[in-house]
Amino acid sequence: MGLLCSLFPQPPAEVSFVPTPPRRPAPPRPPAPGRPRRAPAPVPAAVRRGRPGRTRWGARLATALSVLVLAAGGVGHAIVTSLDTEIGRVDPFKDMKNRPAPGHGTNILVVGTDGRDRITPREKEKYRLGGAPCRCTDTIMLVHVSADRRRASMVSLPRDSYAEIPPHTDATTGKHHQRHPVKLNAAYAEGGPNLTVRTVEHMTGIKIDHYLELDFTSFMRTVDTIGGVEICTAKPMKDAYTGLDLPAGTHKLDGGAALQYVRSRHVDGASDLGRMQRQQRFMAALIDQATSNGIMLNPVRFQQVVTSMLSSVRASEGFGAEEMLALAKAMRGFTAASSEFTSVPVSNTSFPVKGIGSTVKWDPVKSKRLFAAVRADKPLAPYAPRSAVRKKLVEVSPQQIRVQVYNGTRMHGLGARADAALRATGFRTTAAALNWPRRDVARTVVWFDPRWDRSARSLATALPGCRLLPVAGQGAVFRVTIGTNFAGVLPVRAENAFQGEFGAVTGDQVICT
CATH class of the missing domain: 3.30.70 (Alpha-Beta Plaits)
Incomplete structure (x- = not known):
């Protein structure tokens, strides 16, 4: 996802995603038909301050975001509060200094970690999840919730991004390291959540307010609990590595099939970048499913979904059930149209680094503009009312x-x-x-x-x-x-x-x- 290619296809290969010319300022987004615009609900100060073969799939973020959306239904303060003990705690902000200035809105760093040790032997075999678990991140995503709580912008940070890790002590060996270049996902292996947050803040210039960490156990369970998620594809998708085998058309995926869909990287020539696009489409579909099938009005199903999601979540102190509920209430009316997706613009997908290998190099100009827009709380996608006309899906x-x-x-x-x-x-x-x-x-x-x-x-x-x-x-x-x-x-x-x-x-x- 994030590879911004030339404006026109270049021989010999085509790409299916390119930037359009610089946009004109988008007009304010009108409220949904028949639904009056609500004033933002008060939000507590704590919230205002707010490798090949490895599994990596940003769709787990949707389970976290769905908790906020589902809680907005007002199903019950007691349910969410009772689940607070399910959330593991980490302290990613310990002893952090010289942090970026806070911007507008709330910034959440969502990290997906390898959790195959929690998968049953049968599931490992069926969904091709072999290999030993590792202390690593397979997905890193920055989620920005606007100050008016009407928009969530999700920016994927490629795991192989070229990064320079600040001086730190290795969390595994205890050895002190000076600043050195790595792939972004190595920050977690060397220094856990704290070093990951420090590295992302240094690269983006954005102050992180909350940290959320998930593994794919909760992802599979949540998709099943929600009743499956519908996705569409314009062409057949087959990946021998994950076992994905979908003909062109519309499909409803259960948790296991969804995991195959968002993990697959061998269905086209775009590899990890193409996979991130599929992850984003899946997140949008999951949000749409969660906000349109009555889950928010059903206390039993609501609790089932939240329990599934929280079964393997770790979060920063100060981002518990109370804070999630407060944020969710302020985001009442949130739908798939309220979310926007992109990834960091890149200039080189095979930037060689001695001793590290091929990395993804961010575009220095476009990435700065992107993060400046996030800090300024501006929409990233131009406003375009959804057409009622059914459109044929093409490649x-x-x-x-x-x-x-x-x-x-x-x-x-x-x-x-x-x-x-x-x-x-x-x-x-x-x-x-x-x-x-x-x-x-x-x-x-x-x-x-x-x-x-x-x-x-x-x-x-x-x-x-x-x-x-x-x-x-x-x-x-x-x-x-x-x-x-x-x-x-x-x-x-x-x-x-x-x-x-x-x-x-x-x-x-x-x-x-």
Whole structure:
């Protein structure tokens, strides 16, 4: 997820996620239809201050966030308070000095750790969770809850990010280390939660208010308790390492299948970055499921879900059931549309470091702008009201596909109408349709360079009844010759429909429609 590629696909391979040009300021988000906007509820001061083969899946964050969402239903203070003893405690802020200045809103660092020692032998075999457990982090995510409690921004930090760990004493060996370069996930192995927080604060310039640590035991149990989660895929997904085997379409995943989905890194060429995108889609779907199926109004199911989630959670002091409940009440009305997802912009996914290997190098300019926006409590994704129109799922986002439209018929203005319809769906047309040399074209034709075959299929999906014709060396701009069979443009959307300056997308834009 976080790899911000060039604006247009480059040969020989395509990518399915790119940034769009710098955004204009987004208008204020209106309240949901039929639901009056609520003033933010008072929040206690404590809250205001607020490797290959290894399992790493940011979707566990959704279980933590769901606790806040579920508690907002007002099911009962006593239930949440009684579960406070289930939360393990850590002190990630001990003896920390020279910390960043606090910003607006609340910042929570969520860390996923290896928890396969809690999985049964049968589950290990079924979901391919072999190997010994390790003292390591497989997911690191920064969650920012806005000051008005109406938005949660989730920024994934790639585990292989190039990092420079501050001077510290190794938590395992007791040996003192000077500042040195590592991969970000090594901070936990060397210094636990404290060094992880220190390293993230140094890299982002953002002060962390709370720390939350989970393993995948609670993830599987929570997904099962919630009744499964629905995900969609535009193409078959198969990974021999995790056992994932999904045909294209819509699927409801139980806890084990969900774990396979969010762990898989061999289903496409994007590896860890593609997996993080799938993790984000899963989180959005889990939030949507938790806030739309009545769990918040059912005390029994609510307690079951919270108990499942808290069975393997550790959190910083001052972030217990009382604080979670207070924050949740302030976030009443939170939905998938209230969440936004992105990852740190990167400039190099294979940055070599002697003695460490290949690391992920953050883009120094774009990452600074991203974290400046988080500190300033600004939305990361441009506001876009969700369309009621059902859109066909495609592999490549229309915003990535450049199109020149030609009118191949004698119908005056047909080319211009087709251009406008494609542009309204998101395709990057020239907005200047031309006439084709022949005016007797019966069937619409999409001319494309074979190097961009996935984009061609996405464009063809939007033009029912068209014919695909490859043209070697044509380049990245697609040519569409409109024929007399043209009957309109079918709305489409991509699985990785990243938008805005930071490649951020809101949760309702990536869940199944």
